[in-house]
Amino acid sequence: MKEEEIIEKTKEPVTKKSLINELSKLDLKGETVIVHTALSKLGWVCGGAVALIEALQKVITLEGTLIMPAHSGDYSEPKYWGNPPVPEEWYQTIREEMPAYRPEVTPTRGLGVTPEIFRKFPGVVRSDHPCLSFAAWGKEAEAITADHKLDYALGENSPLAKIYRREGKILLIGVGHDSNTSMHLAEYRAEHDLKIKIFGSSVLKNGKNVWTKYQDLEFNDDLFPAIGKDFESEHDYSNAKIGLTEAKLFKQKEIVDFAVDWLEKRGD
Numbered sequence: 265m266k267e268e269e270i271i272e273k274t275k276e277p278v279t280k281k282s283l284i285n286e287l288s289k290l291d292l293k294g295e296t297v298i299v300h301t302a303l304s305k306l307g308w309v310c311g312g313a314v315a316l317i318e319a320l321q322k323v324i325t326l327e328g329t330l331i332m333p334a335h336s337g338d339y340s341e342p343k344y345w346g347n348p349p350v351p352e353e354w355y356q357t358i359r360e361e362m363p364a365y366r367p368e369v370t371p372t373r374g375l376g377v378t379p380e381i382f383r384k385f386p387g388v389v390r391s392d393h394p395c396l397s398f399a400a401w402g403k404e405a406e407a408i409t410a411d412h413k414l415d416y417a418l419g420e421n422s423p424l425a426k427i428y429r430r431e432g433k434i435l436l437i438g439v440g441h442d443s444n445t446s447m448h449l450a451e452y453r454a455e456h457d458l459k460i461k462i463f464g465s466s467v468l469k470n471g472k473n474v475w476t477k478y479q480d481l482e483f484n485d486d487l488f489p490a491i492g493k494d495f496e497s498e499h500d501y502s503n504a505k506i507g508l509t510e511a512k513l514f515k516q517k518e519i520v521d522f523a524v525d526w527l528e529k530r531g532d
Contacts, residue, residue, distance in 0.1 A: 267308075274307035278507040283309075283319035289504040290513045292320075294327040296404055296432035298424075298446060298516070301378050305438025306507030313378040317385060321401065329402035331427065332379040333445050334372050339365050340395045341464040362466040364473040365394030391423055394465035398423040404430060414465075414478035418445070419452035432516045438509035441492025446516050448483055450491075450523030456530070458482075487527070495522045 283306075299320060309315055317330075324330050342350055342358045350358070363370075367390035372380045383390055383399040391397045391412035400408050400423070408430075413421040424446055434446055441447065451458070459482040467476050495514075499522070502513040 270304055271308050273508060278307045278309045278315075280311060280315040280319050280322075283316060283506065284322050286504055286506045287319055287323040287511070290323075290435070290502050290511065292323045292328065292433075292435070292513070293325055295324060296329045296331070296408075296427055296430045297324055297435050298331040298333075298398075298427055298432060299435045299437065300333070300439050300443040300445070301435075301437035302376060302439050302509075303378050305509040307509075309507065313381040316378060317382050324402065326402055329400055329404040329408060329430075329432075330382075331398055331400045331405075331408060331423065331432075332382050333375055334379055334383045334390050334397045334399040335375060336365065336370050336395055336397065337373045339370060339465050341462075344461075344463070359464065359466070359475045362473070362475070364466045364468040365392075365397075366468065367392060367397065370394070393417045394467055395463070396422075414467075414476065416452065416480055417478075418448040418480075418483075422449070424449045427516055428520060434514045434516050434519065435511060436514075437506055437511045441488045441495075442485060444488055444492060444519070446520055447485070447488045447491060447523050448481075450520050450527060451481055451483060453520070454524045454527035456527050487530075491523050491526050492519075494526060495519055498522075 303309065303313055303316060320330055339362065342355045372383060382388060385401065388399050388401045389405050389409050390399045391409040393412045393414065396417040397412065398409060408423045408426045412423060418424055428449060434444060436444065460479055461482050462477055463480055464475055464477045466473050499518060504511050
């Protein structure tokens with residue numbers, strides 16, 4: 265959405281102060297919260313993503329933990345690229361020349377402006393996975409982002425599983441369950457047909473860029489909207505108006521467990 269259209273739809277500026285007031289209606293203080301958001305859906309925000317991030321930090325507080333995906337999909341195996349694809353004769357050159365992933369430098373891709381700005385905020389730490397990293401701030405930030413393995417990056421050794429074990433929450437602001445990364449954890453846990461693929465990324469080893477291969481699932485987030493719709497029809501969750509859009513707050517454990525059951529029943 266163009267900025268002129270956003271201004272036209274907004275009756276008055278959305279501010280950090282108004283965001284704090286609205287977010288305070290949700291149970292976020294001191295909680296472990298993974299956030300997915302579409303900034304443009306909030307209306308015209310004075311200060312943009314910075315104001316939203318600071319409002320979230322103020323409401324969650326340092327006794328809680330704020331997490332966002334910080335994925336870098338272009339730091340991955342080029343033969344799987346589809347948006348856009350590249351010629352096959354480029355693959356080896358990309359593998360040899362791709363700069364190594366560095367948490368402090370490598371940009372996010374396809375996640376919007378808020379996660380990209382958040383990863384560079386003071387006090388934010390980022391996990392080491394070159395393609396599927398997470399950024400976090402607050403009490404459990406170091407623990408949640410530490411030791412993020414290359415293989416099965418959204419499974420049991422991932423920040424998602426650490427959020428689950430801490431009975432964390434999912435906050436969707438202006439986005440649907442197609443953006444709900446936590447559902448990938450259910451894909452690992454459900455007993456259903458899975459396809460394992462070999463991926464690769466450039467990582468630093470002894471100061472040199474090394475193309476490193478690893479295993480992971482072939483994800484299917486096309487199912488997430490249907491899972492989310494069924495979950496919402498059967499479970500209670502919190503919601504609040506944030507700017508011009510709706511925020512929905514879920515218990516991550518409840519929705520992951522529901523998704524596991526949903527996927528297993530679908531596979532019967």
